[in-house]
Amino acid sequence: MAHAILTFGNLTAQVGSTRTKLQIMSDLFDAHPYADRFPVNRTLPEHGRPAEEILAELRALAAEEDTAWEGGQCSGTMYCGDHEHYAFLTEAFGLYAHANALQRDICPSATRFEGEVVAMALDLMHADAAVAADASADPVGMVTSGGTGSILQAMLSYRDHARATRGIERPNIVRPETAHPAFAKGAHLFGLDLRTVPVDPVTTLVDPAVVAEHIDENTVALIGSAGNYPYGTIDPIAELGALALDRGVGLHVDGCLGGFILPFGEELGYDVPPFDFRVPGVTSISADTHKYGYGLKGTSTVLFRDRALRTAAYFHMLDWTGGKYFSPGMEGSRSTGLLASAWASMVATGRAGYRTHATAIFETSFAMQEAVRSHPELRILGEPTFLFAFTSEAFDPYHVADHMKTRGWRFNGLQYPNGLHLAVTRPQTQPGVVDRFRTDLADAVAYAGEQGALPPTSAAIYGGIPGGLTPEAEHMIGSMMDQIMDAQLSVPKA
Ligand SMILES: Cc1ncc(COP(=O)(O)O)c(C=O)c1O
CATH class of the missing domain: 3.90.1150.10 (Aspartate Aminotransferase, domain 1)
Incomplete structure (x- = not known):
C-alpha cells in the first residue's frame, strides 16, 4: 500500500x-509477498549475517519494486525518479545518518541545514512580502518529518497560541472537504473540533461565504490547499485570507503538494494565483521537501508568518531528573542525515x-x-x-x-x-x-x-x-x- x-x-x-x-x-x-522467497526473521538472529549478503538481498528487493514506477505510469509517490539524484542525496544522508539533530552542540551542521532549508522555503513562499507589508512580521519555520508532520505542528501551534492569546479552550478549525486527512488527524490528536465545508462540484473549490458561516468565537484557523490532494486545484486563498483577517483567525495554506512546484508554474506563466505570504491573512504554510522538493522521504517544512505562532508549540521540561529538556517539534532525536539530504536536494537543484x-x-x-x-x-x-x-x-x-x-x-x-x-x-x-x-x-x-x-x-x-x-x-x-x-x-x- x-x-x-x-x-x-x-x-x-x-x-x-x-x-x-x-x-x-x-x-x-x-x-x-516475499514470505516464500526470503527467510522471515521471527526472532533476533543469534549470529549476524554478512553485510554483502544482506545488501544483495536489499538490492534485489529495491530493484524489483522500483519497476512499479520507473516507467512513468504511477501517480505521485516518486516525485523525482532520477537515480543519480537519489544516489547523491543518499551520500549526503549517509555522511550524517548517525548524527542526532537534537544534540546541536556536537552537530552544529544540523542547524546550518535546518536553518537554510527553512530560509530557502521562506524565500520561495515570499516571506519578504510579509515583512514589506508589516515590519513587525517575523517569518520563521521548522523542518518536520513530512506533510502530515507539518500540518500537525501547525495545528498544535494554532491551538496553543489561541489558548494563550484568546483564552480558547474548545478550539475549532474550518476546512474544505478536500483538505488532506492530516487535518482530521490533527483535530483528533489535539482535541480540535473539525468543521467541514463542502466544495462546489464543478470548480471543486470552497465558497468563502460558506466558510464564513462556520467560523465562531472558538475558531483558531481556516484551511486552504494549494493544491489539494484529490483534484490538485487551489482554494481561493486571497478570499480566505481576507476572511481570516476580518474574523481575527489564522489561515493555514497546505502547500505540501504544490509548495515546491506551483511557484515555478507561476513563473512560467501558468494560471497560478498567489497562495503564499504575499496574500494578507496567510499565517502558516506547509511545503514538502520530500515531494516536489525532490528530497528523500522524511522531510517537509512548516512556515509561520510570525514567530509567536511557532513558539506557541515549543516544548520544554525544566524539572526532569534527566536534566533540562527542550525540543521544538514532535520528534526527540532525529537523523541529521534527513536535514542534510533535504538541504542538498534544494541547493543542488x-x-x-x-x-x-x-x-x-x-x-x-x-x-x-x-x-x-x-x-x-x-x-x-x-x-x-x-x-x-x-x-x-x-x-x-x-x-x-x-x-x-x-x-x-x-x-x-x-x-x-x-x-x-x-x-x-x-x-x-x-x-x-x-x-x-x-x-x-x-x-x-x-x-x-x-x-x-x-x-x-x-x-x-x-x-x-x-x-x-x-x-x-x-x-x-x-x-x-x-x-x-x-x-x-x-x-x-x-
Ligand atoms: C495536499 C497534501 N497535504 C498533505 C499531505 C500529507 O503528506 P505526507 O504523506 O507527506 O504526510 C499530502 C500527501 O499526499 C497532500 O497531497
Missing part, C-alpha cells in the same frame, strides 16, 4: 456482498533546476489533460495544473482504472464523485509516456463503455456511493483497515 489515503466505499449494507469486496481488498493488499522540472511536468500534465478532454465521456474536475482528476457521467470511472491497470497504470482513486487522479511527476515526463497514456486511455474508455452495469473491481476499494456508508459498512471497513495496518506491522503467519 504505497499511499496512506485509501477510500473504501461502494459497499452495501448486505453483509454478503460486503464480505466479497473485503476479500478483494485483502487479496490486493498482500502484506508479505536551485531555482533553475526546479523551473526546468516544472516546465516538463506542466507540459506533460496539460498534454495528458488534453487526451482526457478528447473523450466526451470523461470530465476533468475543476481547473487543475500539475495534478488532474477526472470523473464520468457515462460510466463508472473505475472501469477506466481497471483497464489502465492491465497496462501498468496506477491512478489514485477518488470518491464523491468516483474519479481518478494522476499527480504528474518527473517519471511521467520521459519520452513516450504521454503517447502511451493517450493510447491506453482511448482503449480504457472503449472498455468502460462496454461494461454496462457490471461493477468495476477497483471501485470496491476506492469508490464511494451517494449518501455515504451505512454504519455497518463503516464498521466493517474500519475493521478491515485495522487488519491491514496490523498486517503491515507483522511478520507473516508461520
Whole structure:
C-alpha cells in the first residue's frame, strides 16, 4: 500500500456482498509477498549475517519494486525518479545518518541545514512580502518529518497560541472537504473540533461565504490547499485570507503538494494565483521537501508568518531528573542525515533546476489533460495544473482504472464523485509516456463503455456511493483497515 489515503466505499449494507469486496481488498493488499522467497526473521538472529549478503538481498528487493514506477505510469509517490539524484542525496544522508539533530552542540551542521532549508522555503513562499507589508512580521519555520508532520505542528501551534492569546479552550478549525486527512488527524490528536465545508462540484473549490458561516468565537484557523490532494486545484486563498483577517483567525495554506512546484508554474506563466505570504491573512504554510522538493522521504517544512505562532508549540521540561529538556517539534532525536539530504536536494537543484522540472511536468500534465478532454465521456474536475482528476457521467470511472491497470497504470482513486487522479511527476515526463497514456486511455474508455452495469473491481476499494456508508459498512471497513495496518506491522503467519 504505497499511499496512506485509501477510500473504501461502494459497499452495501448486505453483509454478503460486503464480505466479497473485503476479500478483494485483502487479496490486493498482500502484506508479505516475499514470505516464500526470503527467510522471515521471527526472532533476533543469534549470529549476524554478512553485510554483502544482506545488501544483495536489499538490492534485489529495491530493484524489483522500483519497476512499479520507473516507467512513468504511477501517480505521485516518486516525485523525482532520477537515480543519480537519489544516489547523491543518499551520500549526503549517509555522511550524517548517525548524527542526532537534537544534540546541536556536537552537530552544529544540523542547524546550518535546518536553518537554510527553512530560509530557502521562506524565500520561495515570499516571506519578504510579509515583512514589506508589516515590519513587525517575523517569518520563521521548522523542518518536520513530512506533510502530515507539518500540518500537525501547525495545528498544535494554532491551538496553543489561541489558548494563550484568546483564552480558547474548545478550539475549532474550518476546512474544505478536500483538505488532506492530516487535518482530521490533527483535530483528533489535539482535541480540535473539525468543521467541514463542502466544495462546489464543478470548480471543486470552497465558497468563502460558506466558510464564513462556520467560523465562531472558538475558531483558531481556516484551511486552504494549494493544491489539494484529490483534484490538485487551489482554494481561493486571497478570499480566505481576507476572511481570516476580518474574523481575527489564522489561515493555514497546505502547500505540501504544490509548495515546491506551483511557484515555478507561476513563473512560467501558468494560471497560478498567489497562495503564499504575499496574500494578507496567510499565517502558516506547509511545503514538502520530500515531494516536489525532490528530497528523500522524511522531510517537509512548516512556515509561520510570525514567530509567536511557532513558539506557541515549543516544548520544554525544566524539572526532569534527566536534566533540562527542550525540543521544538514532535520528534526527540532525529537523523541529521534527513536535514542534510533535504538541504542538498534544494541547493543542488536551485531555482533553475526546479523551473526546468516544472516546465516538463506542466507540459506533460496539460498534454495528458488534453487526451482526457478528447473523450466526451470523461470530465476533468475543476481547473487543475500539475495534478488532474477526472470523473464520468457515462460510466463508472473505475472501469477506466481497471483497464489502465492491465497496462501498468496506477491512478489514485477518488470518491464523491468516483474519479481518478494522476499527480504528474518527473517519471511521467520521459519520452513516450504521454503517447502511451493517450493510447491506453482511448482503449480504457472503449472498455468502460462496454461494461454496462457490471461493477468495476477497483471501485470496491476506492469508490464511494451517494449518501455515504451505512454504519455497518463503516464498521466493517474500519475493521478491515485495522487488519491491514496490523498486517503491515507483522511478520507473516508461520
Ligand atoms: C495536499 C497534501 N497535504 C498533505 C499531505 C500529507 O503528506 P505526507 O504523506 O507527506 O504526510 C499530502 C500527501 O499526499 C497532500 O497531497
